[in-house]
Amino acid sequence: MKAFLLDIDGTTLLGPEALPGAKAFVAWLRAEGIPFLWLTNNTSLSKGGWQRRLAAAGLDPRAAEIYTAGDATIDYLATRERPPRIHLVGTQDLRRAFNASGLVLDDRDPEAVVLGYDTELTYEKLREAALFLQKGLPFFATHPDDTCPTPEGPVPDVGAFLALFERATGRTARVLGKPEATMVEGALGRLGVPASEACAIGDRLATDIRMANRGGLTSCLVLSGVTAEADLEGSDDRPDHVFATIEGVHAWARELR
Ligand SMILES: [Mg+2]
Incomplete structure (x- = not known):
C-alpha cells in the first residue's frame, strides 16, 4: 500500500480520545514516509477545527493531512x-x-x-x-x-x-462526502496516488467501505465504531479486511512492507 485514507470518528478517535493503536499507526506511517490523509464525513468542524481536535488527542496532525466532506x-x-x-x-x-x-x-x-x-x-x-x-x-x-x-x-x-x-x-x-466519487477523487488527487495502491480504513460499511470498493481501493473495516461483526452478514458492502481496531491494520500493514 502506497497511501492510507483514515476515517476519524470510530476509527482514529472516539469522542475526544484517540482509539487504541491510532497514535502508533500514525507514528509508523510518518517514520516509513507513507502518505496518508484523515478523511472524515463529519462536517461539524472545519479542517482547522479537526486539526485542533486531533492535536488535543495527541496525534500531531498537519492541516494538509485532513480532508473533510x-x-x-x-x-x-x-x-x-x-x-x-x-x-x-x-x-x-x-x-x-x-x-x-x-x-x-x-x-x-x-x-x-x-x-x-x-x-x-x-x-x-x-x-x-x-x-x-x-x-x-x-x-x-x-x-x-x-x-x-x-x-x-x-x-x-x-x-x-x-x-x-x-x-x-x-x-x-x-x-458529496463518502461514499461518493467527489470525496475519493479529491483525496487521491491530493495524495497523488492511484486508487489501486491506496487503502481506506473506516468503521462504517455504507460510507468508508462502499467508497473504497466503488473507487477501487483496498478496504479495511475496523469494529471500533458503528459497525459490529454481525452487521457484515447480509451487507453488500464487503471489506477486504476486518480488524477489531486500527491496531490490527497497523500489524497487517507492517507485514506488507
Ligand atoms: Mg467513522
Missing part, C-alpha cells in the same frame, strides 16, 4: 462554472471554511442550500432552510451518515436531518 463540497461547488450563492445549514466553524474558500454565503437571496453536520442546529435554521427548499433551490448535503458515533452512543447526523427535510418538503439532496 466539507472540503469535498467546497471543491465541488467552487469549481463549477458559476459557483452558486449558498444558504449554509452548518456550524460556525463550517461557515468559516466556506467563507475562506471564496464561496459566497447568502441567507437572503441564495441560489443553493447546503446541509452540513450542524451540531448548533436550531428550529429557526430548520425553518429557513425548509422555506428555501420549498422554492426549489438546488439542495446539497455534505455526507449521508444517519448517526455519528460518540462515547455515549450514536447521535443524529446529516442523514437524519435529510429525512426530516424530506418529510417536511419532499426534497432530497445531492450528497
Whole structure:
C-alpha cells in the first residue's frame, strides 16, 4: 500500500480520545514516509477545527493531512462554472471554511442550500432552510451518515436531518462526502496516488467501505465504531479486511512492507 485514507470518528478517535493503536499507526506511517490523509464525513468542524481536535488527542496532525466532506463540497461547488450563492445549514466553524474558500454565503437571496453536520442546529435554521427548499433551490448535503458515533452512543447526523427535510418538503439532496466519487477523487488527487495502491480504513460499511470498493481501493473495516461483526452478514458492502481496531491494520500493514 502506497497511501492510507483514515476515517476519524470510530476509527482514529472516539469522542475526544484517540482509539487504541491510532497514535502508533500514525507514528509508523510518518517514520516509513507513507502518505496518508484523515478523511472524515463529519462536517461539524472545519479542517482547522479537526486539526485542533486531533492535536488535543495527541496525534500531531498537519492541516494538509485532513480532508473533510466539507472540503469535498467546497471543491465541488467552487469549481463549477458559476459557483452558486449558498444558504449554509452548518456550524460556525463550517461557515468559516466556506467563507475562506471564496464561496459566497447568502441567507437572503441564495441560489443553493447546503446541509452540513450542524451540531448548533436550531428550529429557526430548520425553518429557513425548509422555506428555501420549498422554492426549489438546488439542495446539497455534505455526507449521508444517519448517526455519528460518540462515547455515549450514536447521535443524529446529516442523514437524519435529510429525512426530516424530506418529510417536511419532499426534497432530497445531492450528497458529496463518502461514499461518493467527489470525496475519493479529491483525496487521491491530493495524495497523488492511484486508487489501486491506496487503502481506506473506516468503521462504517455504507460510507468508508462502499467508497473504497466503488473507487477501487483496498478496504479495511475496523469494529471500533458503528459497525459490529454481525452487521457484515447480509451487507453488500464487503471489506477486504476486518480488524477489531486500527491496531490490527497497523500489524497487517507492517507485514506488507
Ligand atoms: Mg467513522
